[in-house]
Amino acid sequence: MRSRPARAWILALAATALCGCNLAPPYVRPEVAVPASYLTSGEVPVQDSGTNAPAIGWSAYFQDPVLQGLIEQALRNNRDLAAAVARMEQARAQFRIQRSQRLPGLEISGSGQRLRTPVSAADGAARVTVDSYAVQVGIPAFELDFWGRVANLSEAARRQYLATAEARDAAALSLIATVAATYYAVRASEAGIVLAERSLASRQETRELAQLRMDAGLTSSVDFNQSYALVTQAEVQLAELRRSHGQAVQLLQFLVATPLPPTLPAGRPLEPDAQLARLQPGLPSELLEARPDVRLAEQQLRAANANIGAARALYFPLIALTGAGGYASSDLSGLVSDSNRVWSFGAGAVLPLLDWGARRARVDAAVATRDEREVSYQSTVQNAFREVASGLVAAEQNDRQIAAQLQAVQVQQALVETAQDRYEVGLTPYLEVLDAERNHFTAEQALLQLRASALQDAVNLYAALGGGQLTRSP
Incomplete structure (x- = not known):
């Protein structure tokens, strides 16, 4: 036959097993209009070769080994990303703390006391010394979760933890995209500097030739002044490119959080x-699962939904159990024996009768938070589709722009050669040569910027599509 303490423990466990009522609304993913296929510039649906972005890791997508090394350093050293990881670990610890409340705890206690007291209240009465010792194992106050309050609080903490994990992935993807875009800006400015230096050297030679022709009386000072102005213009452009390059390098160094060599x-x-x-x-439809910011918004929505159930549970009594079993005696030497066995078991319930609308306000606040999270989720999804559509349009038009600009560079190069030939035989003034050289330099710089912009747009599209799965959320 089972002892009374054993039966009490069984009743406590049985009551715990009966808990399971959940007052949270059933979660349903909010409806968002999802197009059947992506459109670029409104012409035809996109049909492109390649691999879906979520299936391509960043190290496979970015094929420049120098850029790969910079991204690795950034993921390892960047302080903002480290802070996102720390926030995730904080949320994980909070979830573990909250989850522990769903199961009864155990604690062991021991005590010893010696008390000297009079036998009676009369003056001069004899006094006695009483010893007492006890050792017990018990359950501290444990809430029976009949209404799902503790379970919903645990679910909300879990969803917040998952949200911080998605925030970590979003931060990592954003960091990768920013490092890549900055790297391409550095490379574009380097190429621009080389182009500007070559153009400056050519214009300086032209200026020297104009000086000689003017000194020999073959031309007027107008040609010389025009060539001098063109040199000055090239020097200004070169200084601007060097400024942009220096700033881009400093940003790249900040992102990777480590010193860079003088020259990459x-x-x-x-x-x-x-x-x-x-x-x-x-x-x-795959975008809803691919983008970490969309998954983040949904986890926050699910956490808010669970908090509604926790708030509603406060309308019902809070029922708690306590229990303990052990030994108590006035003699330490015989403390642990059947004759000194003691146990206790108790239950209590609390239900506020008048709270001046506090419980109702908590439910209203939880519902309003859920509504806000739902709207935020829908907005995040809509923004995701906008970014992808914008990136696809940019990718489509970049190819056309680059092809057209290549032709423009070739045409300008031919015009420079023609202008120089015509000037040398005296058919045109030197101003025509200067204009042709200036236009050719501008066309080359524009082509360089278009290529850099196309790379940056491709990086943004990769990020907009969710990028590769950096770290799967727990």
Whole structure:
């Protein structure tokens, strides 16, 4: 036959097993209009070769080894990303603390006391010394979760933890994209500096030739002044490119959080086919699972939904159990024996009768928070589709712009050669040569910027599509 303490423990466990009522609303993912396929400039649906972004890790997508090394350093050293990881660990610890409340705890206690007291209240009465010793194992006050309050609080903490894990992934993806875009800005400014230095050297030679022709009386000072102005213009442009390059290098160094060499090692050509793997957008419905910021918004929505159940449970009594079993005696030597066995078991319930609307206000606040999170989720999804559509349009038009600009550079180069030939035989003034050289330099710089912009747009599209799965959320 079972003893009374054993039966009390069984009743406590049985009561715990009966808990399971959940007052949280059933979670349903909010409806968001999802297009059947992506459209670029409103012409035809995108049909591209390549691999879906979530299936391509960043090290496979970015094929420049120099950039790969910089991204690795950034993921390892960047302080903002480290802070995101620390916030995730904080949320994880809070979830573990909250989850522990769903199961009864055990604690062991021991005590010893010696008390000297009079036998009676009369003056001069004899006094006695009483010893007492006890050792017990018990359950501290444990809430029976009939209404799902503790379970919903645990679920909310779990969803907040998962949200911080998604925030960590979003921060990592943003860092990768920013490092790549900054790297391409550095490379573009380096190429621009080389181009500007070559143009400056050419214009300085032209100025020296104009000086000689003017000194020999073959031309007027107008040609010399015009060539001098062109040199000055090239010097200003070169200074601007060096300023942009220095700022881009400083940003890159901040992102990787480690000193960079004075000159970066040579990388691949600054062209999309040489820098990046081919990418296809996939189905729009896949975007809801691919982007960490969308998953983050949904985890926050689910946490808010669980908090509604916790708030509603406060309308019902809070029922708690306590229990303990052990030994108590006035003699330490015989403390642990059957004759000194003691136990206790208790239950209590509390239900506020008048709280001046506090419980109702908690439910209203929880519902309003859930509504806010729902709208935020829908907005995040809509923004995700906008970013992808914008990136696809940019990718489509960048190819056309680069092809057209290549032709423009070739045409300007031919115009420079023609102008020089015509000037040398005296058919045109020197101003025509200067204009042709200036236009050719401008066309080359524009082509360089278009290629850099195309790379940055491709990076943004990769991030907008969710990028590769950096670290799967727990």
